[in-house]
Amino acid sequence: MFRLTVRDHVMIAHSLPHPNFGPAQNLHGATFVVELTLCRPELGEDGTVIDIGLAAGVLSEVLADLNYRNLDDHPALAGVLTTTEVVARHVAERVVERLPTDALSGLEVLLREHPDAWATYVLEL
Amino acid sequence: MFRLTVRDHVMIAHSLPHPNFGPAQNLHGATFVVELTLCRPELGEDGTVIDIGLAAGVLSEVLADLNYRNLDDHPALAGVLTTTEVVARHVAERVVERLPTDALSGLEVLLREHPDAWATYVLEL
């Protein structure tokens, strides 16, 4: 089995209005460093999991919709607690809508929120 | 499936008194950079794998018991070869004792001993 990972990042504002989040209930922000991993049982005829330019392009496109935004005002995330886990799933779902996934067996999206914490969403295809 | 990882570190002395370890049989030491990963099939109602403050706090508490110590003199590790693998398992087992794991499906503890070597213990729950 093979995996290919491409990395990008996005800079967003948001708040987490739920008593569990303490000071993170305030409007604040994050740089999310985003790693998209695609899994495939066998390589294609060109020796790759996927065209790396395509993978990076789709990730960049999905992140462009979040970048330099306040997620509290983003229509697709209205009323959603945009934890790192939830944003990871949101990115994964948007990637799956845009990428041909027939040959893939799975996909992971990892978001690093700071050097000491990160979250991953794992999707089997 | 989701994963959440928190990172911390610990500075210890130890020796590895077994002929396989060459010069590491001597008393020496390490900074272990420790990554605790928790796995959960579905998110909780607050959109998280676990309260990140709780996870980081438990990891910190477990590491405090090792930090600035000579593991050769640590009661819980008497007579044990404290390889990176063994310390990873020790940390994982102490975390599991302190953390509510009902909703979790697994846990990993990764210890980086230097930039070119690390070990992981994987526990299914």
Place this chain on the structure above:
Amino acid sequence: MFRLTVRDHVMIAHSLPHPNFGPAQNLHGATFVVELTLCRPELGEDGTVIDIGLAAGVLSEVLADLNYRNLDDHPALAGVLTTTEVVARHVAERVVERLPTDALSGLEVLLREHPDAWATYVLEL
């Protein structure tokens, strides 16, 4: 000459309301990874540039005043363009107010805003 560096981070929202900043004029956010470096010509009698706990504590205190905040609403930064460079200088100036600097010859504050960009403020003392 010696330098000691301690690292921490802070998660903030802000906007950059000046036409030069394109989409960053919107409310967005950042994780700033912050490195505070202190310079000293000779070591103190305990073989250090400064008590590392003191340096880390002061940095943490200064960052706590920014953490989980929207800098656009921060009284000390009202009407200021909070670029990475300006926040680096702000952090440095707050550190200097709290830290004994008699023995030091200089101080630097570096802020990483994402993996591909960072800024530093250098202060000679």
Place this chain on the structure above:
Amino acid sequence: MFRLTVRDHVMIAHSLPHPNFGPAQNLHGATFVVELTLCRPELGEDGTVIDIGLAAGVLSEVLADLNYRNLDDHPALAGVLTTTEVVARHVAERVVERLPTDALSGLEVLLREHPDAWATYVLEL
């Protein structure tokens, strides 16, 4: 389950003569940072997955055969598209030939080609 990872690197030239690769069809090169991960259900009697010196030595030996070479002229890779995925599998297969794998349940080879892209080959044993 346990994993041990050792890291090394290799500097190679190659071209990717297939229309999918755009400018990478030209002769160019890469530093591949290589992570070899070995998986084992239970630790050996010395508390390790494997002798770390042995693992690092075998990886280094396998990479020495590629290092400072043009892969287009390497006999074992003649006519092969040496994508990151393919080189990862090549390294894994050469490691398996040299390493006692009876106690192991799996092996992964990850190659980082630049800070924003990497590929992994996963082999179950």
Place this chain on the structure above:
Amino acid sequence: MFRLTVRDHVMIAHSLPHPNFGPAQNLHGATFVVELTLCRPELGEDGTVIDIGLAAGVLSEVLADLNYRNLDDHPALAGVLTTTEVVARHVAERVVERLPTDALSGLEVLLREHPDAWATYVLEL
């Protein structure tokens, strides 16, 4: 004094035909991770050292001229030993030709050739 750094990378082939370079006399390659640092005594009226998009764009443009190339065949580097130090200087000189440097006091170009070695060219302006 302030510094701004932007990071990018480039993948090249080259050889180092001089007896000092041992096996690196062969045609091989490298991923150079490139950090461009610009120094300025005081900030501009928009609170920056320079427009970060301009700095990143110029660096990208300069690297595009090297990327996916064999430096042995690059007209501007004919007969030159393209060591990491020399490529760092080449990048710095090309950046200076394209960037307005009136307000700057200096510039550094750092090239990482692998995780354990890097070189910097420092230019006072």
Place this chain on the structure above:
Amino acid sequence: MFRLTVRDHVMIAHSLPHPNFGPAQNLHGATFVVELTLCRPELGEDGTVIDIGLAAGVLSEVLADLNYRNLDDHPALAGVLTTTEVVARHVAERVVERLPTDALSGLEVLLREHPDAWATYVLEL
């Protein structure tokens, strides 16, 4: 001006028997990741600051004398508080004894003791 940096690491035990060091007065240990930087006004005729193999070899040799040791028992460090700063200076001084420094204008040794703290000794030549 040019700089060349090579990186290596060393794993040591030590204690810091001075009341300023709190729990670090206990016998504990560290992985020091060591970066040796050499500065030179102009490049040599082979386009380098120094033969990188020579620089890496000397650093490795100097670190071998500390590696897998308890610094409290090291003859050259008897009665010395082996803080990160002091070990950085010790490494720098041992490097200068072994390396031809005629062409160099300076040298720095940086020791990372954990991801959030490091110290540097700067020596002008």
